[in-house]
Amino acid sequence: QVQLVQSGPEVKKPGASVKVSCKASGYSFIDHYIHWVRQAPGQGLEWMGWIDPDTGRTHYAQTFQGRVTMTRDTSVSTLHMQLSSLRSGDTALYYCARGFCADGRCYAWFDPWGQGTPVTVSS
Amino acid sequence: ERVMTQSPATLSVSPGERATLSCRASHSISNKLAWYQQKPGQAPRLLIYGASTRATGIPARFSGGGSGTEYTLTISSLQSEDFAIYYCQQYDNWPYTFGQGTKLEIK
Numbered sequence: 001q002v003q004l005v006q007s008g009p010e011v012k013k014p015g016a017s018v019k020v021s022c023k024a025s026g027y028s029f030i031d032h033y034i035h036w037v038r039q040a041p042g043q044g045l046e047w048m049g050w051i052d053p054d055t056g057r058t059h060y061a062q063t064f065q066g067r068v069t070m071t072r073d074t075s076v077s078t079l080h081m082q083l084s085s086l087r088s089g090d091t092a093l094y095y096c097a098r099g100f101c102a103d104g105r106c107y108a109w110f111d112p113w114g115q116g117t118p119v120t121v122s123s
Numbered sequence: 124e125r126v127m128t129q130s131p132a133t134l135s136v137s138p139g140e141r142a143t144l145s146c147r148a149s150h151s152i153s154n155k156l157a158w159y160q161q162k163p164g165q166a167p168r169l170l171i172y173g174a175s176t177r178a179t180g181i182p183a184r185f186s187g188g189g190s191g192t193e194y195t196l197t198i199s200s201l202q203s204e205d206f207a208i209y210y211c212q213q214y215d216n217w218p219y220t221f222g223q224g225t226k227l228e229i230k
Binding site for chain 1: 155157159166167168169172173178210212214217218219220221222223224
């Protein structure tokens with residue numbers, strides 16, 4: 001079945017960077033965009049951006065421009081999201097989620113989601 | 124940015140009854156709306172996309188409707204497993220945005 005499996009919890013100090021991984025399986029890796037969404041403790045959902053696993057093309061939400069980098073490794077069907085200059089407000093659960101592409105068009109409803117990677121930023 | 128506003132923040136309903144959740148967009152989003160269910164400790168699960176199309180495996184008691192800026196999610200006969208937080212999300216325009224969520228609790 002279609003599955004996204006993410007890397008484990010991270011604890012970082014303010015100013016550091018974190019890299020979260022997301023391994024895709026059960027479908028053609030290059031066929032659908034992958035999005036990243038985060039959820040601060042007890043809060044709602046915030047979209048961070050997407051990557052096209054086929055071309056590596058990305059689009060980031062303005063909130064994260066200059067701090068986020070999304071990459072992919074097609075040889076192992078894995079996506080990565082790196083967030084730099086971490087601050088306490090970046091403490092959150094980070095999800096990867098698959099969008100949907102068909103007939104040359106792509107849509108940003110998300111299914112499935114990875115299990116989430118907790119990132120804690122604390123001195 | 125499209126601001127998504129969900130109401131109510133909390134909805135108390137008895138099992139077997141009907142629940143209707145609302146989502147309003149700050150601008151028309153042309154039915155590019157999805158609904159998700161999130162239970163504690165779990166990732167969100169897609170219920171509805173295109174405002175009214177049920178995702179694979181989603182029971183028929185879940186239905187979506189609306190157009191323009193006003194959308195609804197209706198659960199026709201609440202089961203115990205339906206008590207959760209529900210989010211709407213627009214994918215009409217970058218940045219994609221979510222509502223703040225409606226918590227559906229047992230009355």
